[in-house]
Amino acid sequence: MSDLIIETRGLNYYFGTQKVVDDLSLKVKKGSIYGFLGPNGAGKTTSIKILLNLLKSPKDTVFLFGKEINSNRIASLKRLGALVEQPAIYAHMTGRENLVNRCMLLNIDKAKSTDLLELVGLSDAANKKAGKYSLGMKQRLGIALALLSDPELLLLDEPTNGLDPNGIIEIRNLMIDLASKHGKTILVSSHLLSEIERIASHVGIINKGKLLFQGTINELHDLSKPTLEIEVQNAAQAASLLTENGYELIATTENKISLLFKSAEENGKINTLLVQNGFIVTSIYQIRKDLEHLFLDITKNN
Numbered sequence: 067m068s069d070l071i072i073e074t075r076g077l078n079y080y081f082g083t084q085k086v087v088d089d090l091s092l093k094v095k096k097g098s099i100y101g102f103l104g105p106n107g108a109g110k111t112t113s114i115k116i117l118l119n120l121l122k123s124p125k126d127t128v129f130l131f132g133k134e135i136n137s138n139r140i141a142s143l144k145r146l147g148a149l150v151e152q153p154a155i156y157a158h159m160t161g162r163e164n165l166v167n168r169c170m171l172l173n174i175d176k177a178k179s180t181d182l183l184e185l186v187g188l189s190d191a192a193n194k195k196a197g198k199y200s201l202g203m204k205q206r207l208g209i210a211l212a213l214l215s216d217p218e219l220l221l222l223d224e225p226t227n228g229l230d231p232n233g234i235i236e237i238r239n240l241m242i243d244l245a246s247k248h249g250k251t252i253l254v255s256s257h258l259l260s261e262i263e264r265i266a267s268h269v270g271i272i273n274k275g276k277l278l279f280q281g282t283i284n285e286l287h288d289l290s291k292p293t294l295e296i297e298v299q300n301a302a303q304a305a306s307l308l309t310e311n312g313y314e315l316i317a318t319t320e321n322k323i324s325l326l327f328k329s330a331e332e333n334g335k336i337n338t339l340l341v342q343n344g345f346i347v348t349s350i351y352q353i354r355k356d357l358e359h360l361f362l363d364i365t366k367n368n
């Protein structure tokens with residue numbers, strides 16, 4: 067049996083003539099926190115709405131829990147909870163009343179609302195009107211509402227958007243707890259790599275509707291290959307010497323040479339070669355492109 071909770075196969079979606087989702091093949095494994103990353107307008111919200119069947123997908127392109135979504139709509143939706151755009155909260159009701167109200171609609175034991183207030187850290191504010199909640203508290207209440215039916219899968223669309231640093235940390239920790247302690251699978255979208263990097267086990271990077279990268283967070287790190295930077299006087303002549311000795315250079319400026327990092331031993335050999343040939347090496351160091359730059363590169367080249 068497949069361990070994929072979400073799978074899309076070559077999914078396309080159009081608004082009028084605009085192709086907003088382009089040949090998208092997502093694979094979200096059970097128990098993962100899947101960071102769905104992309105700049106504004108990349109197609110994240112549209113994709114999430116398709117997963118929720120709020121927008122209809124072509125037949126046999128979207129599978130939730132191993133089943134085609136259009137022919138298993140109710141059964142699939144029962145197993146997932148979602149927070150897309152603004153949480154549907156009654157401002158004139160307290161946090162607890164919002165949850166109790168939803169319990170009654172879903173025919174769930176009202177006592178569940180107390181557990182969820184605790185889980186999302188709103189116990190102390192349970193009797194405060196939700197309209198008076200901070201943005202972060204509203205998001206947490208939204209997540210509590212999404213969790214009422216004890217779903218296996220959570221779809222969260224930019225849940226930290228607009229939150230202050232404390233609010234961001236709270237939601238981040240909540241997501242980590244939900245996956246690690248409560249066994250939930252979470253797909254969370256964001257336009258900020260720094261957000262996703264801290265919590266996700268897997269990452270999908272989308273731009274203009276196309277999936278440009280999909281893999282584990284470690285596989286994403288592996289993509290950012292380190293380089294060796296050598297600061298040396300007479301860099302042009304030093305570069306010629308290195309090329310004559312079989313080294314492939316990435317770039318040379320007036321006083322610096324860059325090449326692909328291979329090993330510390332190799333660094334030593336290069337240094338010795340330069341020094342023995344009379345070059346004055348002022349600095350030699352390794353640089354690894356940070357993920358933020360990698361993300362920008364991936365989305366820019368699309």
Ligand SMILES: Nc1ncnc2c1ncn2[C@@H]1O[C@H](COP(=O)(O)OP(=O)(O)OP(=O)(O)O)[C@@H](O)[C@H]1O
Pocket residue numbers: 081086104105106107108109110111112113257
């Ligand atoms: N209801 C709609 N009708 C027409 N075009 C739409 C509609 N909703 C979204 N779009 C367009 O589809 C594209 C993808 O939008 P979407 O909201 O899915 O992106 P996103 O990655 O979620 O971005 P953001 O982070 O800004 O929400 C954009 O060009 C947007 O303008």
